[in-house]
Amino acid sequence: MFTISQVNKELPVSELTGQERVVLFNRRDVLLSTANGVNSLPLADDVRGLLPADGMLMAVGTIDGAICCGTSAQLEDVDIPAGLSVKPTRIAFAESGPDIMNAVSRVREMSTWRRQHRLCGGCGTPMSFSDTDLALVCPQCGERYYPQIAPAVIVAITRNGRKELLLAHNKRFTDRTFGLIAGFVETGETVEQAVRREIMEETGIAVKNIRYLSSQPWPFPNSLMLAFEAEWESGEAKPDGTELVEIGWFTRETLPTIPAPGSIAHKVITQFFNL
Numbered sequence: 259m260f261t262i263s264q265v266n267k268e269l270p271v272s273e274l275t276g277q278e279r280v281v282l283f284n285r286r287d288v289l290l291s292t293a294n295g296v297n298s299l300p301l302a303d304d305v306r307g308l309l310p311a312d313g314m315l316m317a318v319g320t321i322d323g324a325i326c327c328g329t330s331a332q333l334e335d336v337d338i339p340a341g342l343s344v345k346p347t348r349i350a351f352a353e354s355g356p357d358i359m360n361a362v363s364r365v366r367e368m369s370t371w372r373r374q375h376r377l378c379g380g381c382g383t384p385m386s387f388s389d390t391d392l393a394l395v396c397p398q399c400g401e402r403y404y405p406q407i408a409p410a411v412i413v414a415i416t417r418n419g420r421k422e423l424l425l426a427h428n429k430r431f432t433d434r435t436f437g438l439i440a441g442f443v444e445t446g447e448t449v450e451q452a453v454r455r456e457i458m459e460e461t462g463i464a465v466k467n468i469r470y471l472s473s474q475p476w477p478f479p480n481s482l483m484l485a486f487e488a489e490w491e492s493g494e495a496k497p498d499g500t501e502l503v504e505i506g507w508f509t510r511e512t513l514p515t516i517p518a519p520g521s522i523a524h525k526v527i528t529q530f531f532n533l
């Protein structure tokens with residue numbers, strides 16, 4: 259089980275014991291151990307050849323008692339050791355349980371945050387980790403930086419006594435998948451306002467009875483997805499044409515291809531229809 263660490267620490271590669279569980283990612287890919295057909299995080303001993311000897315790994319917690327740490331690494335054009343394979347992170351999420359998802363998400367987000375805050379934005383001094391909380395502190399002027407989280411709403415819009423669900427095809431989807439309406443919360447906005455605004459902007463309808471369902475960190479690049487259910491109130495659903503190109507009300511019987519397991523959209527839709 260993955261447990262988040264409250265201690266901020268970077269581990270030098272030279273100090274690894276070999277028994278740490280390591281997340282190595284490269285842009286949209288992640289390296290997993292796939293022995294026996296089951297995904298797990300590789301041991302440090304198994305990936306030592308892929309780590310820069312003078313590099314640092316971000317320690318983010320423990321997984322079944324072992325330290326869990328990681329960093330970005332070159333995974334293309336290198337020899338990947340037997341028993342390990344490089345997978346698109348979304349595929350890895352679809353195949354794996356929440357422990358791997360949470361560990362990979364946290365390593366990706368914290369490594370990126372650390373890399374982007376080497377120096378203080380106020381005075382240019384190298385930043386240090388805070389001793390007390392999850393922050394980087396400037397030893398010169400005291401400026402603090404916390405990991406950035408971008409909250410986003412994702413909404414199951416229902417109609418006709420919860421028999422129908424509004425699903426949309428986004429032009430970014432590479433196949434015929436239909437998903438839920440989603441968008442980022444803007445500065446100064448409540449999440450309920452974001453739900454109403456995003457739905458109006460993307461579909462032209464008004465909703466009522468907004469109800470929170472659940473949440474999921476989503477490291478593409480640093481979102482926290484907040485899932486809601488809302489009821490159709492008025493208006494005819496039309497795709498905005500820029501993000502959404504097709505939209506429709508679907509029942510359990512007419513359900514199209516939905517987002518892959520591992521995404522909160524998949525969870526919300528399958529739970530809604532008791533699939």
Ligand SMILES: [Zn+2]
Pocket residue numbers: 378379380381382383396397398399400401
């Ligand atoms: Zn400073």
